[in-house]
Amino acid sequence: MALRPFKNHTLKEYLDSLSAKEPIPGGGSAAALVAALGAGLISMVTHYSLPKLQEKSDQAQAKEILKKSEKLRKRLLMLVDLDAQAYLKLKEAKSVKPAVRQAALKKAREIPLEICRLSYEAVGLTPFLVAKGSRYLISDVKAALEMLLAAYNASLAMVETNQ
Numbered sequence: 450m451a452l453r454p455f456k457n458h459t460l461k462e463y464l465d466s467l468s469a470k471e472p473i474p475g476g477g478s479a480a481a482l483v484a485a486l487g488a489g490l491i492s493m494v495t496h497y498s499l500p501k502l503q504e505k506s507d508q509a510q511a512k513e514i515l516k517k518s519e520k521l522r523k524r525l526l527m528l529v530d531l532d533a534q535a536y537l538k539l540k541e542a543k544s545v546k547p548a549v550r551q552a553a554l555k556k557a558r559e560i561p562l563e564i565c566r567l568s569y570e571a572v573g574l575t576p577f578l579v580a581k582g583s584r585y586l587i588s589d590v591k592a593a594l595e596m597l598l599a600a601y602n603a604s605l606a607m608v609e610t611n612q
Contacts, residue, residue: 454530472540477532477561480603484568485525487596490589491518491574498582507581514574521571525564532560532607539611557611561604568601 455463455474463482467474495515502508535556542553571593578590 452533455533456526456529473533473536474529475533475536476603477536477564477607478529480561480600480607481525481528481532481564483596483603484564484571484600485522485529487568487593487600488518488522488525488571490593490596491571491578492522494578494582494586494589494593497586498578501583502581510577511581514577518571518574521567525567528560528564528567532564535560554611558608561607561611564604565601565608568597568604572597 455466455478458466463474467479492515495511495518499508499511499515502511535553539550539553539557542550575590575594579587582590
């Protein structure tokens with residue numbers, strides 16, 4: 450029986466699964482979700498800021514930020530499930546040949562490394578929003594940055610664990 454993707458769960462269902470005595474979802478999946486939330490906040494701030502920008506060059510830059518933040522958000526949401534799948538494969542590989550286990554470990558590191566990379570990329574979208582975005586939404590940008598930093602650090606811990 451295939452598991453229903455976590456990205457299709459309600460918030461309550463996901464949190465219930467996360468808090469249960471089950472192997473997935475775990476920290477990596479949660480980190481991907483937190484990073485997706487951070488990217489989502491960047492998109493929201495950009496949506497609100499875009500109509501208020503007067504300069505065509507600022508509007509073009511904001512549109513590019515929105516395009517990038519949405520691409521990041523969608524990929525990070527996919528990683529919520531990909532991390533869980535990688536962990537299950539790693540768990541299954543505990544009693545198999547060392548080469549198979551090493552391949553599973555490598556995959557279990559790749560997903561959180563990608564979360565780190567994408568979180569870092571999302572952080573790079575925020576300076577423009579701080580400088581030119583709506584001043585009423587600076588707290589949302591700060592919240593996004595905190596989420597992205599938390600996701601980065603949590604994912605880095607997953608990489609270190611799966612060495």
